Amino acid sequence: MAERRRPAVSAALSGLTLAALVVLVFALPRALPGDPLAALDDPASGVAITDPELRERVLAHYGLDQPLPEQFAGYVGGLATGDLGWSIARNAPVSGLVAAHLPWTLLLMGPALLLSTAASYVLGILAAWHRGRTGDRVALVGLTALRAIPEYVLATLLLIAFAVLLPVLPVGGARTPFAEHGSGLAALADVGAHLVLPLATLTLSLTATLFLLQRHTVVGVLGADHMLLAEAKGLPLRRRQFVHAGRSALLPLLTAVGLQVAFAAQGAVFVEAVFAYPGMGSLLLEAVAARDYPVLEGAFLVLALVVLAVNLLVDLAARWVDPRSAAS
Amino acid sequence: MTRPTRRSSLAGLLVVLVVALLACEGAVRSPDDDATAGAEGAGIDADADGQAAGDADGDDVGGDAAPARVDRLRLAGGQWGSPTPFGYVRGPGMIKAGLVFDTLLWRDVDGETIPWLAESWEVADDGLTWRFTLREDARWHDGEPLTAADVVFSHDYIAEGPGGAAGVPHVGRVLGAPIAEVAAEDERTVVFELEEPMASFGTDVAGLWGMLVIPEHVWGDVEDPARYRDDDAFVGSGPYRLVEHDEAAGSYLFEAHDAHVPGRPVVGEVAFVPVDDEPRALARGALDVAEVALEQGVPEAQVDALAADFAVVEERGQWNMALHTNLEAGFPFDERAFRQALAHAIDRADLVDRLLLGRGEPGSTGGLAPANAWSADGLPAYEGGPEAAAELLDGIGLVDADGDGWRQLPDGEPFAIDLLASARYDTRTPELVAEQLAKVGLAVEPDVRDPADADERARAGEYALALIGYGDVGADPDVLRLRYTGEPQAFSAAHGFAHERVDELAERQRRAVDDDERAAALDELQAILAEELPVLSLYVPSQLGFFDPGAFDAFAATPGCPPCGLSRNKLMHVTGATTLER
Numbered sequence: 001m002a003e004r005r006r007p008a009v010s011a012a013l014s015g016l017t018l019a020a021l022v023v024l025v026f027a028l029p030r031a032l033p034g035d036p037l038a039a040l041d042d043p044a045s046g047v048a049i050t051d052p053e054l055r056e057r058v059l060a061h062y063g064l065d066q067p068l069p070e071q072f073a074g075y076v077g078g079l080a081t082g083d084l085g086w087s088i089a090r091n092a093p094v095s096g097l098v099a100a101h102l103p104w105t106l107l108l109m110g111p112a113l114l115l116s117t118a119a120s121y122v123l124g125i126l127a128a129w130h131r132g133r134t135g136d137r138v139a140l141v142g143l144t145a146l147r148a149i150p151e152y153v154l155a156t157l158l159l160i161a162f163a164v165l166l167p168v169l170p171v172g173g174a175r176t177p178f179a180e181h182g183s184g185l186a187a188l189a190d191v192g193a194h195l196v197l198p199l200a201t202l203t204l205s206l207t208a209t210l211f212l213l214q215r216h217t218v219v220g221v222l223g224a225d226h227m228l229l230a231e232a233k234g235l236p237l238r239r240r241q242f243v244h245a246g247r248s249a250l251l252p253l254l255t256a257v258g259l260q261v262a263f264a265a266q267g268a269v270f271v272e273a274v275f276a277y278p279g280m281g282s283l284l285l286e287a288v289a290a291r292d293y294p295v296l297e298g299a300f301l302v303l304a305l306v307v308l309a310v311n312l313l314v315d316l317a318a319r320w321v322d323p324r325s326a327a328s
Numbered sequence: 329m330t331r332p333t334r335r336s337s338l339a340g341l342l343v344v345l346v347v348a349l350l351a352c353e354g355a356v357r358s359p360d361d362d363a364t365a366g367a368e369g370a371g372i373d374a375d376a377d378g379q380a381a382g383d384a385d386g387d388d389v390g391g392d393a394a395p396a397r398v399d400r401l402r403l404a405g406g407q408w409g410s411p412t413p414f415g416y417v418r419g420p421g422m423i424k425a426g427l428v429f430d431t432l433l434w435r436d437v438d439g440e441t442i443p444w445l446a447e448s449w450e451v452a453d454d455g456l457t458w459r460f461t462l463r464e465d466a467r468w469h470d471g472e473p474l475t476a477a478d479v480v481f482s483h484d485y486i487a488e489g490p491g492g493a494a495g496v497p498h499v500g501r502v503l504g505a506p507i508a509e510v511a512a513e514d515e516r517t518v519v520f521e522l523e524e525p526m527a528s529f530g531t532d533v534a535g536l537w538g539m540l541v542i543p544e545h546v547w548g549d550v551e552d553p554a555r556y557r558d559d560d561a562f563v564g565s566g567p568y569r570l571v572e573h574d575e576a577a578g579s580y581l582f583e584a585h586d587a588h589v590p591g592r593p594v595v596g597e598v599a600f601v602p603v604d605d606e607p608r609a610l611a612r613g614a615l616d617v618a619e620v621a622l623e624q625g626v627p628e629a630q631v632d633a634l635a636a637d638f639a640v641v642e643e644r645g646q647w648n649m650a651l652h653t654n655l656e657a658g659f660p661f662d663e664r665a666f667r668q669a670l671a672h673a674i675d676r677a678d679l680v681d682r683l684l685l686g687r688g689e690p691g692s693t694g695g696l697a698p699a700n701a702w703s704a705d706g707l708p709a710y711e712g713g714p715e716a717a718a719e720l721l722d723g724i725g726l727v728d729a730d731g732d733g734w735r736q737l738p739d740g741e742p743f744a745i746d747l748l749a750s751a752r753y754d755t756r757t758p759e760l761v762a763e764q765l766a767k768v769g770l771a772v773e774p775d776v777r778d779p780a781d782a783d784e785r786a787r788a789g790e791y792a793l794a795l796i797g798y799g800d801v802g803a804d805p806d807v808l809r810l811r812y813t814g815e816p817q818a819f820s821a822a823h824g825f826a827h828e829r830v831d832e833l834a835e836r837q838r839r840a841v842d843d844d845e846r847a848a849a850l851d852e853l854q855a856i857l858a859e860e861l862p863v864l865s866l867y868v869p870s871q872l873g874f875f876d877p878g879a880f881d882a883f884a885a886t887p888g889c890p891p892c893g894l895s896r897n898k899l900m901h902v903t904g905a906t907t908l909e910r
Contacts, residue, residue: 034780040495041783041819043752044647045419045891046800047497048818050810051504055817058495061554088495091409091417091554092575100576167612172604177405177579178572276604278576286407291780 010315014308021304022079026072029296032288036064039089039290062088062294075297084301085294089286094298097283102302104174105279107191108198108271109264113310115199116206117257123207124214124249125241131219139211147208151267155201155274162197170194172276198275202267206260213256217249224248251322258314261307398595398880398904402616403895404609405600407578411570412561413540414494414553419799419891422497422537427582427598427898428469429540429564430590432460432479433530436899439701439887441530444590445474445541445565449534455525455841458534462516463589468543469563476512481544483510483520485553494554501532502539525839527846528804536889537804541565567593567902578602594904595880607634607874616879617895622684622869623649623797625754631685631872638874641894643885644699645868646802648691649757649795652863655824657792659737662824665720667861671710673717673768674761676866683754684869691865694854695808697801698868701887702847704854717768728769735769744771748794750782757866758795789816789823796820799890801865805850809834812857825862880904 037058041048049055059065063074078085084094123143127136146154163171170176174194181187221227222245230244265280272281280303287295409417411424434444443449446460466474485491486502506523513519522529532538546560547553562570567590568582580600584593603609607630610618618634620626634640651670653661660666676690689698693710696703710716721727725738737743749758758774765772772793777785786796798820800807812822813834833853840846857863871885873894882900886892899905 032780033784034778035784035787037495038780038783038787038819040418041787042418042497042891043783043796043798043819045422045497046647046798046803046807046820047419047500048798048820049495049500050817050821051500052815052817054492054495054500054503057493061493061495086555089417090407090575091415091421091496093555097575100574104576171608171612173577173602175577177574177577177601178581178599276602278574278578278602283576289778289780 010312014312017308018305021301022076025297025300025304026075029291029293030068032291034291036062036088036291036293039292062086064293079301084298087287087292087295089290089292090295094294097295098280098298098302101278101280101283101299102306104277105265105268105272105281105303106306107174107195108202108277108279109261109268109306111195112199112202112206112268113257113260113264115203116210116260117253119203119207120210120214121246121250121253122242124211124253125218125246127211127215128218128222128245129241131215136215140215143208143211146204147212149205150270151201151205152270152274154205155198155271158197158201159274169196174278194277198271198277201271201274202264205267206264209263210253210256210260214249214253217252218245221245221248251318254314254318254321258311258318261310261314265303265307396594400597400599401595401880401895401901402599402601402614404606404615404619405578405580405602407575410557410561410573410575411580412553412556413542413547413564414491414496414499415555415557415561416496419497420896423891423896423898424580424582424600425540426566427568427901428562428566428570429542430566431535431538431540432462433535433538434590434899435531435536435886435889435897437884437886437897437905441535442899444535446534449530453841455527455839456522458520458522458529459513460518460520460534462518464516466565466589467587468545468565469569469585470543470560472543472545473515474541474543474565475515476518477515478544479518479541480510480512481548482539482541483507485542485547486539490551491547491553496554498537498539501537505529505533507533525841527838527840528806531804531888532806536886565589567591567898568598571597574602588902591902593902594882595901598901610634610638610874610876617873617875617883619893619895620872620874622687622872623647623753625683625756626685628685631687634874639877639881641871641873641875641883642687643871643894644697645688645870646697646699646885646887646890647797647799648697648801648865648868649753649797650691650820650863650865651761652786652791652794652796652822653861654789654792654794655822655862656789657824660724660726660743661792663724664860665724666726667864668710669717669720669768670765671861671864672712672720673714673770674764674864674866675713678764679757679760680867682760683756684867687872688867688869691801691868692854693858693861693864695801695811695857695863695865696805696854697865699887700802700805702805702850704851704858707854707858714768721768721770726770733769734771742771744773745793746775746791747772748782748785748791749774749776750779750786750795750797751776752779752782753795753797761795761866783819786819787816787821791823795866801868802890803888805846806838808850808853808857809838812862822862825860827856827860830856 063071087094087097090097123139127139130136159171162169170193175190179190181190227244230240268279269281269284272279273285280299284299287299406420408421408424409415411428413425413429416422416425430445432444432446433441436442445462445466447463449460451458462476468474486499491499492503506526507520508523509521511519543563546563550556567585567588569585571583572581579602582598584596586592601614603614606615606618607620609615653667655662680686680688680690692698692703692707694704694707721735726735728735729740735743747758747762755776758776762772762774785791786794811820812825813831816823830853833849837846837849840849871894873883875883882904883894885894886897
């Protein structure tokens with residue numbers, strides 16, 4: 001098993017990643033063709049900035065009249081003071097937009113990661129235990145197929161199935177607008193109902209990948225000495241499956257979960273778009289369409305920070321699961 | 329065992345997250361928002377007696393009948409910024425800010441300018457002085473009196489103060505106006521002195537697209553207006569007050585301000601509900617009206633299904649898809665005969681049938697929407713078809729010399745054109761245009777780009793031929809000056825077109841003091857544009873909406889106001905005047 005990195009090294013690497021990220025999120029949006037001020041033009045209404053002087057004033061207002069190095073300095077300086085800038089297309093503070101959108105993405109990503117990890121843990125063990133039998137084959141083929149389906153296709157299929165053909169769940173949004181719920185519980189139920197389809201999509205997508213890994217690892221430990229000993233000791237089946245075999249496979253699973261965080265964030269972007277879920281994905285998609293530099297910079301950065309932070313957490317969890325990696 | 333504890337704390341964390349989400353939305357509802365059913369709806373009572381340009385007749389608007397109060401009208405929402413005078417985003421945002429903030433004048437669904445915050449106005453014979461008399465008892469939402477000094481402040485805040493850097497539509501209009509001075513004669517009288525007459529002043533500065541009047545006692549010391557979002561930033565004098573705004577979801581809830589002086593709103597609450605698709609949202613009861621964007625390509629079956637279940641409102645359109653030729657691209661684009669050949673070759677009526685399901689009309693060659701009151705009559709329609717086009721193309725040496733079916737340049741080099749188009753609209757348009765031009769031997773390749781890229785290329789003139797869509801062809805005809813004269817600034821500007829007579833006429837119509845003078849200049853201007861054809865308006869889709877007449881039925885298009893759509897002119901929310909009676 002590969003040695004785990006020391007916390008100091010992990011932190012330094014995260015810091016370097018972060019620095020590279022800051023440069024990238026600044027540079028990439030500016031490499032796209034398109035003009036961020038075009039977001040102020042409105043083809044539907046025919047409104048556009050037609051006065052060159054006003055254009056200059058608006059450019060100056062957003063600091064876009066300055067040379068790139070100065071814009072970058074301003075951006076980094078803003079970051080240092082916690083100022084993520086001002087959205088051109090939404091005319092709102094980026095930090096406020098992130099604060100409004102991020103919780104929904106966390107509400108989607110967090111449970112999706114937990115559920116998919118739990119489901120793959122259990123399913124992986126059961127499938128490995130009964131490898132070659134019908135249940136294993138069905139799970140293997142089904143989840144491999146699921147893995148090949150992009151999130152947005154799966155999302156659309158679920159949308160058609162449960163919101164259009166069998167309209168039992170809301171089709172979009174995170175809650176019913178302006179609904180006056182009698183109790184906090186009813187409000188929670190409303191949020192829950194809106195969460196079901198996006199969460200199911202993301203969880204299924206993530207489960208497919210983790211399941212294959214978990215099954216593979218458990219198959220590998222089935223013949224191990226401690227498993228034979230456990231069986232010889234007459235330990236109950238469930239204990240041998242989920243404690244002895246499962247625990248051996250936990251470490252690779254956790255490492256994979258760390259990697260999955262980035263995929264979960266990426267998947268959330270697509271899933272949110274399909275379900276008009278007001279998370280970071282919706283924010284980013286609109287910002288890309290509008291070339292809204294400040295939002296692209298701020299939202300990508302925050303999303304990347306979330307991924308880094310969860311990765312650090314997973315790192316810590318792995319050390320807790322396997323104390324050897326902490327000692328080394 | 330520690331794990332159960334961890335698990336339960338994790339579950340606890342999730343619950344806290346959800347509760348925090350709900351709590352931090354700031355969704356504070358006022359306790360007394362029950363609309364008074366059956367209450368009297370007031371019309372706009374005014375005695376606007378002053379007029380010069382001849383538009384204002386000062387009739388009461390919708391004051392005869394008193395429609396029952398409608399509790400709530402649900403319209404499609406979206407993320408259009410904060411409805412403060414400087415925090416909104418684009419046309420739809422302006423409409424929302426306009427619910428909270430009033431302008432001096434307004435416009436009814438017949439296109440007439442009507443008194444609003446000003447109960448009357450008069451224009452001097454030379455067109456240089458506009459005098460407005462504010463309504464007696466005009467007040468801000470916080471109860472402070474609204475005076476002429478506030479109007480002066482509203483102008484100066486944009487022209488000389490920090491308001492001028494905000495990139496919102498009405499700021500550009502005010503900055504672009506030739507205003508010399510604004511002064512308050514007394515508490516209720518405000519006078520605008522102009523450097524030169526401005527025919528569109530009543531719309532672009534005083535009216536629909538004009539200056540939102542803001543309270544000096546709030547904005548007097550605000551240095552960064554676009555970012556000002558304190559509670560008092562939403563204190564206006566308009567018919568509605570903002571009750572709830574969810575920035576992330578794109579929902580807005582406005583509640584009637586019953587003390588609104590120009591008229592007490594008939595609609596108790598205007599709710600902008602975030603929806604993915606308006607027709608589907610109407611069908612499942614989440615909206616009271618759905619407006620269909622025909623230009624984006626709507627399946628006929630969907631329109632038929634809606635028509636079977638709902639009442640229909642269809643009005644002539646104000647948006648157009650236009651074929652722009654960049655004259656700077658050189659031969660043959662700088663040849664008038666080439667542009668006329670394109671017009672003959674493209675069957676615009678066929679585009680209307682196939683793309684718009686027949687719900688629309690071919691554009692006018694003069695550059696304004698056919699329904700625009702200023703649109704000239706008798707302009708050439710270029711209906712000669714492929715034969716007429718072929719003759720013109722032959723005449724400028726674009727011939728198919730090698731017999732391969734495609735025309736070559738006079739020197740025998742192959743001739744192929746990229747047709748720039750935006751993915752924002754129905755991409756069948758560039759396909760159909762290319763198909764029709766292929767019939768006359770012109771090799772056209774659609775170059776469909778993502779909207780931001782296409783817009784920027786259109787603005788910079790990086791095209792020879794482009795399909796550009798915009799909604800100002802139904803607006804004040806001063807758009808012709810902006811589109812065809814001076815350095816191109818907007819994505820909808822004509823590139824490479826310079827014509828002295830056009831410049832003269834554009835200035836003349838801009839400064840015209842009376843309508844006849846303006847119409848004469850505009851007729852000649854449109855005749856030249858129809859001859860030169862730097863831009864060919866292909867089609868104008870109808871404004872099409874579906875609604876449940878049981879809920880509310882005051883839906884109509886407002887000439888010159890594309891963002892008003894069929895349901896968002898606040899006049900209809902105030903008076904409840906119905907479409908069906910119109």
